[in-house]
Amino acid sequence: MSTSTTAKMIRSFLFFTDTPVMVREPYRGHRSRASSSHSDRMRRSIRWSTMTSSEIHSTAVTESMEACVALFLALLLGHLLGDFVFQPGRLVVAKRHGWKGMLLHTGIVVLMTAIALMSDIERLLPALVLAGLAHLGIEYLTIRARRMMEANGLALFLLDQALHIVSLAIIAALMGNGVHPALGPWPVDTATLAFVCGLLAVMFLGSILAFEVRVLALGAADPGSTGPILRLDADRMLGFAERGAAFVIGLLSPMPALGILAFAPRATYALTLRARDRARQMSDAAVGLIICAVVWLLVVFASSSRL
Template sequence: MSEILAALLLAHAVADFLLQPDWMVRRKREPWVLLAHAAVVLALSQLALGHVASPWVLGLAALHLAIDAVKTHLARPGLAAFLADQAAHLAVILGVALLAPDLWETGLWAALPERFAALPHYMLLAAGLILATRAGGVAVGLLMRAQAAEDPPARGLPKGGTTIGYLERGLIFILILSGQPEATGFLIAAKSILRFGAVSEDRAASEYVIIGTLASFGLAIATALAVQHLATGLPPLEIPGPTP
């Protein structure tokens, strides 16, 4: 089951956060845009599992389409809608893994030689990194939108804050999975020092930075811990040493 979760999580992460540009998100009310996104979900899920005509994969794509349609037409845009949408997608992925536990074993990739046994592990790591950085960025951005509207922060480099967020969440994800969670404290300290001069005299700016930082770090840590938990059900990731 863990292999199925790893494969479908990667397909979902790539479809929703790498291959869904802003124009597609804005035009989701157009049926052809919604169908195009569902087709991407279907193709990536088929590729990740090594199944072309599985009814479970077709059903997953159909449910993804339905969830997105409900969110687009009925939900009010914001953080709550985003979290509910993602929770629904993850619930569908978990449901498929539970109801069709042989999807991985009957797929193309299960027949690969033994040296490819860690493929699901790589899929899970890639999915976790995308979710920590890109999905985390969307969530933090939605959280901070209200604060920015009430008291806009000082302007910096174009997309500078977004890039910093990607980097810090990616570093936290890597540090935790490499067995160095205590190093995240140094990131918090470094960011606090670098931001001190800009926000020390501005209470609103200080609170804005603190809220954004804690949310960003918290999402990255939660994602890394979830990946660690799921990885316990996968073959160990073995990196061969140099050949003598």
């Protein structure tokens, strides 16, 4: 390459002119230990295409944001698994009583997050540590708030989850460079990872949200010394199934509104009950429908948009 050509390339990059320059084609595959071999690096290094400097800048920004989204979704997956799927009611009570329960819960969240980041765990170890520390700090603050404030359970739950999600978003924004979407050790696309997170959210987070709304509106049958605790019973299992079905139908059906049909059995059953029990069932159905709609919108956006 001549000196004049090199000078034109440098000027084009620095001043964002439209002079075509030679750049490497962005590698969009999942990085693994095998792909870091010399032969793979050589194969990727010869993928060249002609792009203008403005296209280079736009592509770099897009890929950086997509990497941040990939890390955020992986961290969110670990959070959903540790904070909902693998947090039984007894552990909720234990963490509200002292540090042992809180540390055990945080350890489970860290373990689930480590599994979610398994594909690149060595490089993402700082993100894992930060996520664990942030989770522990937020748990401490919200549990103290529960003891000291007279806020209702719904407000504390929403505050707790908002703080967790914001903390994960900050970590992803700071440390997401070069991250590719993966489901544990398996490379996937962003849409698949978003779908898994969405399904867990509507099924498990949705059950807690429906419970807190019901307690706020209708009261709790057994408040207990640490606040009402949601038990894993047949009614909760039904909620898992109907919200999960509504979410999947909404994503796979050409008419997303058909997801409403998943709540038809509960609504029909509610009509046969007394007023208070009917209100309880209809409240759960309404909250389930709302959270399915909101999460559906977020997943569709994450799956179809190039950020």
